Amino acid sequence: MYNPPPDTTGAGAGAGAAVAARLMTVGEPLGTVVESRAEGLVPGLQVALNPTVVTTISSAVEAEDERLTSIAEVAGMDAAAFAALWENDRADAFARFAAGIAASDDPAATADELFIDVPTALPVHPEGELLGSVLTRRTNGELAYFIVYDTPGPQIEAERLVSEQLDQSPWQVTGGRSNRDLGFFQFQNTLSADITGFVWILPRTADPDGAGESDEASETPAASAEPGPGSSVIYLMQSQPAIAPEDPPFELPDEGRPVPDVFPAAFLLEGEQTVLELFWSKQPGVSGYQLTVLTPGSSFEATELYRERIEAQGWEIVEDQAVGFATILEFASEDGRLQGSISIDTFAEDDSYTQITLQIQSAAGSPS
DSSP states (O other): OOOOOOOOOSHHHHHHHHHHHHHHTTTOOTTOEEEEEETSOOTTHHHHHOHHHHHHHHHHHHHTOHHHHHHHHHTTSOHHHHHHHHHHOHHHHHHHHHHHHHHSSOHHHHHHHTTOOOOOOOOOOTTOEEEEEEEEEOTTSOEEEEEEEEESSOHHHHHHHHHHHTTSTTEEEEEEEEETTEEEEEEEESSOTTEEEEEEEEEEESOGGGTTOBOTTTOOBGGGSOEEEEEEEEEEEEEOOSSOOOOOOOOOOSSOOOOOTTOTTGGGGOSSOEEEEEEEEEETTEEEEEEEEEEESOHHHHHHHHHHHHHHTTOEEEEEEEETTEEEEEEEOTTSSEEEEEEEEEOTTOTTEEEEEEEEEEETTOOO
16 A cells, blocks of 8 residues: 655744755755655655666556556556556656555566566665655756665664665665774666665764753763764665756856955956856965856957967966867966966857866965
8 A cells, every 4th residue: 555755844844854955955056956855755766766667657658558557557546547647746656556566466477467677666774764865856867865764773783784785686785885983885776877876874872862961970962972772874866867958058147256356367357258167275375266267259369368468467478288179378477476377268068158267376475
């Protein structure tokens, strides 16, 4: 029987979901969507783990043939209702189908009769308590599921069990690490190269709910207690799309990234130039900058422009060479305290622009 996930729409769950969503999008590409569920699985994991089965069911739904009727019966539905559910909520429809196969007397035989693979599931610790899950969905179709369990036994026992589970067909462990603080394994699906996973097994403190409270006898924070018998198991499942979506056409941003006021070569950025990306660091004695800049026009025009600007500033071009279709200029300031390089080439995403990669190192005492 199919059991829907628990309702986690309360105020506390909503606040937790909002925090998780913000944290999980740190460093992610613009447009990444995050979903989370406390004490439950985010819908869609089974679909992501079974691309071949999904393709077969989709073909049956589209064809509206006898196989659709048989698939729907396994899911406990009639053909029309299953097809409608498949179109509106694929995760729910797949879960019903997978549960129906698992509940049959012989799942392998049932699947063979449908000319379909037995749905793959992620093997998890049998005594694990599901704390929650998070899904990040990127614009290129990549999916990443984080799933967190607590287990009652010590970390080393959970590590052994999990490694054995993930090294049985259709899963295969491909690497790992183990010490007293951490068990870690990398694994993959042997049926689909587009599905990979990681798992971390961590020891828990004796009183995880008492973090920050003091022991009256010792006045020692509970968070500093020795690891207790429990452990946490964190899975990360990654799924690549079978067919990657096409990238949208490039659009130049209305405004470039803000360049630090201390950037020592602002004259190189004058005119119709847009800073797409920058890295910089400032430490005692030295500063470093790397910028990716776009400018309209050809790479030949941009190269001539930069040669003129460097020489007009009184700086020296110490090397001027072609590497493939790119031109690389290496330069230094008159006093030698600032050195850098400029790589100039046609922008790969839109050949009406030229991409300039600018790197500068500024020693102490250089102009800024």
